[in-house]
Amino acid sequence: MQSTHRLLRLLLLLALLLTLAAPAHAQRPGPAAQPLGVAPAGQAKEEACAALSAQEEAELAKLAELKAAGQLSGANYQRFLKLSARADCAAEVAAPEAISAVSTYSFSQFAGTYIPITGGTVHGTGTGVDDNNYNAVNIGFTFNYDGVAYTQVGINANGFVRMGGTSFSGSCNYTPINSTDTTNCKNLVSALGMDLQGNTGGELRSQTLGTAPNRVFVVQWKDFRFYGQTGESFNFQIRLYETTDVVEFVYGAFTKNATARSPQVGLKGATTADYNNRTGTNWAASTAGTSNSATMTLSTSSLPASGQTYQWTPPSPLDPPGCAINPSPGNGAIEVWWDADLTWMPGPGGTPTSYDVYFGTSPTPPFVVNQAGTTYDPGTMPYGTTHYWQIVPKNSNGSATGCPVWSFTTFAPVTPTYSQSFDGTVTGWTIENTNLDSYVWGLQSTYRRGTTGGAAGIRWNTSAPMDDWLFTPPLQLTGGTTYAVRFFYRAGSTSWTEKMEVKWGNANNSAAMTSPAIFNDANINFTTMKEAIATFTPSTSGVYFVGFHGYSAADQFWLIVDDVTVYDASDPVWEWQGGTDTDWFKNANWEGGIVPGELDQVKIPAAPTNQPTVGSSSEASYGRVFDLTVDPGATLTLAATHNLRVNGTLTNNGTMQQTLNVPLATPTMFLNVKNVAGSVDKYFGAQINATVAALGNTTVKVRGNQQCPLATSGMLYRCHEIAPTTPNLAHIRFYFTEPEFTPTGHPLPALQVFNYHSGGWNLQARGTDSGTCTTGAVGCFVEALNVSAYSPFGLTAAGPNAVRLASASAEATPVGWLALMAGLAAVAVAALAAARRRRPAA
Numbered sequence: 001m002q003s004t005h006r007l008l009r010l011l012l013l014l015a016l017l018l019t020l021a022a023p024a025h026a027q028r029p030g031p032a033a034q035p036l037g038v039a040p041a042g043q044a045k046e047e048a049c050a051a052l053s054a055q056e057e058a059e060l061a062k063l064a065e066l067k068a069a070g071q072l073s074g075a076n077y078q079r080f081l082k083l084s085a086r087a088d089c090a091a092e093v094a095a096p097e098a099i100s101a102v103s104t105y106s107f108s109q110f111a112g113t114y115i116p117i118t119g120g121t122v123h124g125t126g127t128g129v130d131d132n133n134y135n136a137v138n139i140g141f142t143f144n145y146d147g148v149a150y151t152q153v154g155i156n157a158n159g160f161v162r163m164g165g166t167s168f169s170g171s172c173n174y175t176p177i178n179s180t181d182t183t184n185c186k187n188l189v190s191a192l193g194m195d196l197q198g199n200t201g202g203e204l205r206s207q208t209l210g211t212a213p214n215r216v217f218v219v220q221w222k223d224f225r226f227y228g229q230t231g232e233s234f235n236f237q238i239r240l241y242e243t244t245d246v247v248e249f250v251y252g253a254f255t256k257n258a259t260a261r262s263p264q265v266g267l268k269g270a271t272t273a274d275y276n277n278r279t280g281t282n283w284a285a286s287t288a289g290t291s292n293s294a295t296m297t298l299s300t301s302s303l304p305a306s307g308q309t310y311q312w313t314p315p316s317p318l319d320p321p322g323c324a325i326n327p328s329p330g331n332g333a334i335e336v337w338w339d340a341d342l343t344w345m346p347g348p349g350g351t352p353t354s355y356d357v358y359f360g361t362s363p364t365p366p367f368v369v370n371q372a373g374t375t376y377d378p379g380t381m382p383y384g385t386t387h388y389w390q391i392v393p394k395n396s397n398g399s400a401t402g403c404p405v406w407s408f409t410t411f412a413p414v415t416p417t418y419s420q421s422f423d424g425t426v427t428g429w430t431i432e433n434t435n436l437d438s439y440v441w442g443l444q445s446t447y448r449r450g451t452t453g454g455a456a457g458i459r460w461n462t463s464a465p466m467d468d469w470l471f472t473p474p475l476q477l478t479g480g481t482t483y484a485v486r487f488f489y490r491a492g493s494t495s496w497t498e499k500m501e502v503k504w505g506n507a508n509n510s511a512a513m514t515s516p517a518i519f520n521d522a523n524i525n526f527t528t529m530k531e532a533i534a535t536f537t538p539s540t541s542g543v544y545f546v547g548f549h550g551y552s553a554a555d556q557f558w559l560i561v562d563d564v565t566v567y568d569a570s571d572p573v574w575e576w577q578g579g580t581d582t583d584w585f586k587n588a589n590w591e592g593g594i595v596p597g598e599l600d601q602v603k604i605p606a607a608p609t610n611q612p613t614v615g616s617s618s619e620a621s622y623g624r625v626f627d628l629t630v631d632p633g634a635t636l637t638l639a640a641t642h643n644l645r646v647n648g649t650l651t652n653n654g655t656m657q658q659t660l661n662v663p664l665a666t667p668t669m670f671l672n673v674k675n676v677a678g679s680v681d682k683y684f685g686a687q688i689n690a691t692v693a694a695l696g697n698t699t700v701k702v703r704g705n706q707q708c709p710l711a712t713s714g715m716l717y718r719c720h721e722i723a724p725t726t727p728n729l730a731h732i733r734f735y736f737t738e739p740e741f742t743p744t745g746h747p748l749p750a751l752q753v754f755n756y757h758s759g760g761w762n763l764q765a766r767g768t769d770s771g772t773c774t775t776g777a778v779g780c781f782v783e784a785l786n787v788s789a790y791s792p793f794g795l796t797a798a799g800p801n802a803v804r805l806a807s808a809s810a811e812a813t814p815v816g817w818l819a820l821m822a823g824l825a826a827v828a829v830a831a832l833a834a835a836r837r838r839r840p841a842a
Contacts, residue, residue: 120207140208320398322349384412423453428473492558578610606633696725
C-alpha cells in the first residue's frame with residue numbers, strides 16, 4: 001500500500017517538474033498544473049515497486065546515458081520514467097533495513113576557526129566554475145556515510161558533494177536535499193546548496209590533510225557568489241573526517257548584496273525522506289528543518305560569521321536508540337486517508353534493529369507488532385476516527401524511553417450536498433495515473449470558471465493517449481436515492497478535441513468504476529464552460545466515489561473540470577443565500593457554494609438580508625439559468641448591463657428592479673431578460689420614451705402577483721413603480737405576460753392604465769397596445785401617453801375601484817377574491833416547505 005502511494009507521489013512530483021520545465025507545445029502555451037496534494041489511488045503495489053531484473057537494470061542504465069546526452073524522447077522517455085520510478089520505489093522500501101540513516105546523525109553548531117587550504121587539487125577557477133561537476137575525486141581514505149563505505153566523491157560547484165565515484169550530471173535543480181532526481185542527487189552533503197558561480201578570483205579546490213587514522217578531506221569554495229550577481233563573496237568548506245565519519249561545514253568570510261537567498265544546508269541519504277538539515281535566520285542558532293525543502297536565510301543581516309561550524313556525527317551502534325522522529329501522518333494530522341501507511345525515521349542514538357509498534361483508537365494504544373522496517377500498514381481504518389500510535393526503537397543494548405504517542409484522524413465521508421470549487425485548498429480528492437505517464441490531474445488557474453480561483457485540469461502527452469482519473473472524496477450515500485453530479489467543463493483550445501466520461505463506484509480506483517458511464521463527451525472542443533448534470537442511484541447505502549476519466553487521444557491540449565456538486569436529485573432548486581454580499585457571481589452567496597448554470601432551477605427567497613444583483617461578467621457561464629423564481633418579499637436587481645439569461649420560465653412573485661438612464665426621444669427598455677441564445681424574450685418590465693426632456697436615471701420596479709402599496713381597492717398581478725430623477729412627460733409601455741392576464745372576453749384594447757396620486761387612482765391617456773396577447777406571451781403591453789405623475793401604476797378594463805388583472809373586469813366577485821387569496825396562501829405554504837427542506841451551504 002505504502003509503496004503504491006510512494007510511486008504515485010513520485011509521479012505527481014515528476015509531473016509537476018516536467019510541466020514547469022517542458023518547452024511550450026507548438027501554438028499551445030498552457031498553464032502548469034499543481035498536483036492536487038491528495039492521496040493517490042488505484043495501482044498495484046507489486047507492479048509499482050517490483051525490483052528491476054538484470055535486463056531492466058541494463059536497460060535503465062542505457063536510457064540514463066541517452067537522457068544525459070539529451071537524446072531521450074517519446075516512448076523511450078516514458079520507459080525511463082517508469083523504470084527509474086520502480087527502482088527508486090524498491091530502494092525506498094528496502095531503505096529501512098539499512099545500517100544507518102543520516103536522520104539519526106546528531107548535530108552541533110559552534111564558533112570555530114576557518115583555516116583555508118592551499119594545496120591539493122584545483123578543480124576550477126574564475127567565473128567558468130558554474131554548474132560544473134567534478135567526478136571520482138579521491139577522498140584519500142575510506143569514509144562511511146549513511147551506512148555505506150566510500151573512497152571517492154563528486155563535487156558540484158553549487159555548494160554540495162555527492163558520495164561515490166559514479167559520474168553524475170546536473171545541479172539537482174539547485175535544491176540538492178529535496179531534489180527528486182534519485183540518479184544524481186542522493187547521498188550528498190550540502191553546505192550552501194544554491195545556484196553558485198565563481199567570482200573572477202574564485203577557486204574550487206580539494207585536499208586531504210593529516211595522517212591515518214585521523215585524516216580529513218576538505219573541499220573548499222573560495223570567493224564564490226550567487227550566479228550573475230555582483231558585490232558578493234562566499235568562502236566555505238566541507239570537511240569529512242576519517243575514523244569518526246563526522247561531516248563538518250566551516251564558513252569563512254561572507255559578503256552579501258541586497259538580494260536575500262535561501263540555500264539548502266544539511267545532509268541527504270538515499271531517499272528524499274532521509275534528511276538532516278537546518279533552517280533559520282541566525283546562523284549561530286539554526287534549528288532542525290521539518291521538511292526536506294527547509295532552507296537557511298542568507299542576507300545582509302543573516303550571514304554566517306567566519307569560523308561558524310556545523311557538525312554532524314553518526315550514531316554509535318553501541319548506544320541504545322533514541323525515539324523515532326518524522327512521523328507520517330504528522331502528529332495531529334486530520335483528513336488522513338483511510339488506507340494510509342504509518343512511517344517514521346530513526347532518531348538520534350544507537351542504530352535500531354527493530355521497532356515495537358503500538359496502534360489503536362485509545363489514547364494508550366496497545367502493542368501490535370515488533371518489526372525491523374520503518375513502515376507499518378494498519379490496513380483499512382474506519383472513516384472519521386482518531387487513531388493513536390507509538391514507536392519504540394530497540395537494539396541489543398536496550399530500548400528508547402519516553403517516546404511520544406502520536407495521533408491523527410482519518411477522513412470522514414462527506415454527505416451530499418457536497419461541492420468543490422477548486423478555488424483553495426482541496427482535500428479528499430484522489431487521482432489515478434493509469435497510463436503511468438508524466439501528466440496527472442492537478443490544480444491550475446489559467447483555464448477556470450470565473451475570474452478568480454482555479455480548476456482541475458490535465459494536459460496533453462505528445463506521444464501517449466490520456467488515461468487519467470480524478471475521484472471525489474468518499475461520499476456517504478443512501479440506497480435507493482437518486483443523486484445528481486453537476487459540473488462544468490471545457491477544453492483548453494478549440495483546435496484540439498478532449499474526451500471525458502464520468503462513472504461511479506465503491507472505491508477510488510478505475511477497477512471499482514464498474515457502472516456504465518453516467519456522462520460521456522468525446523467531442524470537447526469548446527472553451528466556454530459548459531454545464532452537465534448526470535444522475536445515478538446506488539442500490540444500497542454506503543460509501544461511494546464519482547470518477548472523472550480523461551481519455552483524450554495523444555497530442556491534444558488541456559481538459560478542464562470545475563465547480564463540482566453532488567446532491568440529492570429530488571431537490572434540484574438552488575436558492576440564493578447571500579452569505580457574503582449581493583453579488584450574483586460569487587460562489588459563497590449560493591446554496592451548495594457554486595454559482596448556478598444554465599441547466600439549473602434557481603429561486604430567490606425573501607429571507608436573506610443581501611438580495612442579489614446581477615451585473616455583467618466576463619465569465620460567460622455566469623448569469624445563465626434554466627428556471628428562475630423570485631419569491632414574495634424577495635428583490636432581484638438587474639444592473640444597467642447584466643448577464644441574466646433564462647432558458648425556461650421566469651416567474652416574478654416578488655420584485656424585479658433596474659435603473660437606467662432615460663434620454664430624450666430614445667425608447668428605453670427596462671427589465672428585458674432573454675434566453676441564453678439571446679433570441680427569445682423571457683421577461684419585460686416597461687419601456688419609457690421621454691417626449692419633452694430627458695428623465696435621467698430612472699428606476700423601474702415591477703412587483704409581481706402582489707398588491708400595490710396603495711392599491712387598497714384590489715389585487716394586481718403586476719404593480720409598476722417608476723421613479724425618474726426628473727419627472728418629465730413620457731410615453732410608457734407597461735408589459736405583462738399572458739399567464740398573468742388571460743384576455744378571454746376582455747379584449748386587450750379595453751385595458752386602461754391607472755396611476756395612483758393625490759389620494760386616488762387616475763386614468764391615463766391611452767396609446768397603442770401590443771395587439772393580441774397569445775398564449776404564453778411575455779411581450780404583451782398597453783401604453784400610457786404623456787405620463788406626468790410617477791407613482792404606482794395598474795391595469796384594468798374598468799374603473800379604478802377594481803384594479804385587478806385576475807378578472808380584468810369591475811365585477812370581481814367575493815368568490816374570485818377568496819380564490820385569489822387562497823392561491824397566494826398556497827404559494828406561501830410552498831415557499832415555507834421549500835425553506836424547510838433547503839440544503840445548507842457547502
